[in-house]
């Protein structure tokens with residue numbers, strides 16, 4: 001289940017993800033008001049929907065970034081769609097009043113590219129690893145750098161052999 005270069009696994013159920021994303025919304029609610037959310041696709045779409053519902057934010061934009069092209073290694077980072085100028089200018093420019101949402105920050109590469117587009121925006125993720133943590137303003141749970149987070153939309157139920165049959 002773990003990635004070859006990340007020996008520890010942190011599987012997250014839908015239930016757990018919903019709880020953690022809602023906890024993120026609670027934390028954000030005490031920190032101000034946002035005019036819009038920019039969701040970093042695709043992983044950021046799910047927490048963005050939950051945070052938008054909790055904070056009653058109706059203006060949702062996407063920034064389409066892909067950094068991992070397979071399940072084994074980090075590929076080139078590609079920005080496939082940027083953020084509209086209208087959203088960047090909302091709170092006076094440079095992303096002021098904008099909340100950027102992603103599922104997690106790992107190396108921080110994705111967050112860095114998006115932050116450069118909106119230096120005054122607030123960056124929020126549900127999970128964070130130590131390398132990327134300095135790039136995030138608000139997050140809920142930190143896991144170690146050698147942990148791979150398994151999101152519920154990437155998983156399915158599988159049969160588990162009984163322990164007495166030799167399961168590890």
Ligand SMILES: O=P(O)(O)OC[C@H]1O[C@H](OP(=O)(O)OP(=O)(O)O)[C@H](O)[C@@H]1O
Nearest residue numbers: 041042043066067068106107108109110
């Ligand atoms: O901090 P980093 O090392 O840049 O990694 C974090 C990013 O990697 C994953 O996205 P990915 O590009 O795999 O695409 P996805 O959201 O479509 O799964 C994750 O959803 C973050 O956006």
Ligand code: HPA
Nearest residue numbers: 068106147148149150151
């Ligand atoms: O730990 C992770 N889990 C899922 N996707 C990711 N993309 C970067 N790091 C991770």
Ligand SMILES: [Mg+2]
Nearest residue numbers: 041042043044
């Ligand atoms: Mg992503």
